Amino acid sequence: MSVSITLRFVEIFRAHGVPVTFESGWERRGNGQTSAYEGGIVHHTATAVSNTRPQILVTGRNDLPGPLCNFAGLSGGGIHVVAANPANHAGASGGRSMGPLPVTTTFNRRVLGLEIVYPGTSPMTAAQLRTAKVFAKAVQQVFGSVERCRAHAETSITGKWDPGYANGRTIDMNQFRREAATINSGGFLMALSDHDQGVLLEAANAVLMGEAGKRAAGRTAAAIANTQGGVAELHQKVDVLGAGLAQVSEAVSRVGQVQAPQIDYPRLAAEVAPLIGDAVAQKVADVLRDRLAS
Known part of the structure; x- marks a missing residue:
């Protein structure tokens, strides 16, 4: 299921003119859990704006093994597929605005994660923002509702504030979801x-x-x-x-x-x-x- 859902997201990205690349081994990579995907989470990496994925997203860090996301959102608007299987990105859920997503200690296996490669203390690029909305649109098409796409700040129980536009400031996710729900594909030629x-x-x-x-x-x-x-x-x-x-x-x-x-x-x-x-x-x-x- 993990691979087929990931490929469905890839199909939707491409239908909207978003270029997609793949990390070697993406279809096997995960944290060992079995997926039960029912939504998506948007993050920022808290690293420099870049058009390449940071290695940490694949291999993790000292206190948290990789992968740390399913998709990386690059500065030019492209998507890099890191892992099809559950990633260590969401932690436990139960934050201030869960929407229809569950409150659970095994939230990683329930949601696909998009890590946008930028620090979060300033706005993401316009191309990244559009691609993030396409990600939310894919959540809507695959799981039935754009409300199933949440910010990490909305689901976190540890005070996360990503994705941000300034230090400690989360983007307006209600507006984000409204705009994502109405985004149109780029047409066949764009793909x-x-x-x-x-x-x-x-x-x-x-x-x-x-x-x-x-x-x-x-x-x-x-x-x-x-x-x-x-x-x-x-x-x-x-x-x-x-x-x-x-x-x-x-x-x-x-x-x-x-x-x-x-x-x-x-x-x-x-x-x-x-x-x-x-x-x-x-x-x-x-x-x-x-x-x-x-």
């Missing part, structure tokens, strides 16, 4: 990897501009391929670039691990049609299908 988006660009140019456009798009695609490594490294250091560059990391997740769903070419054509017209959109979809199959 394409960088590679597939590049192929789509090349296909569109080939159809719309003929061979000259095809050659230009090919040169563009080659330039993108040659600089992906540099962009990925830059993205780890420059948070201001935002969620756009985070999509670079999705290409990695599609090698091995979990494959993205098959491309629905008629749906793709329908989405592009308002921009370039029905007939041309169908040609673009057909060319894209042929090129990705080759």
Whole structure:
């Protein structure tokens, strides 16, 4: 159950345009408990803002073994899957605002945890906030209610205040849940990897501009391929670039691990049609299908 629920969350993340990467061994990692998931908890790591997951989330600390979360929320808006099985992140429950979640000493096995990688003494990035809302939306879709997504500050019996926006200040979770409940997916095109988006660009140019456009798009695609490594490294250091560059990391997740769903070419054509017209959109979809199959 742990793996299938985790993959359902991954599916929802990707449907909302959130890139997903995986820690090696994610499907086996856990604290030894059997999951009985029925909700989710949002935390902050109390570490520096980063687009890579802190090692502590995987291996734990001296007084608490890892994993310390199921998902890490990266600065660029990506999700890194750390563990499918229960993590040591929630402690006992019974805090000031439990919603429909249970009061129990074995709360870790009841909730999936999202650790947002930022200190909590200042706001998370806009990309992280959107992804956190997508996490809450996934809780709603999987477990039936957005109220089943709580802040650690709401469930903790030891005075935790995460996730925060200033020292000791928790974000407004009622507003957070209201906004999460109405968040829309990014559409099918948003879920394409960088590679597939590049192929789509090349296909569109080939159809719309003929061979000259095809050659230009090919040169563009080659330039993108040659600089992906540099962009990925830059993205780890420059948070201001935002969620756009985070999509670079999705290409990695599609090698091995979990494959993205098959491309629905008629749906793709329908989405592009308002921009370039029905007939041309169908040609673009057909060319894209042929090129990705080759």
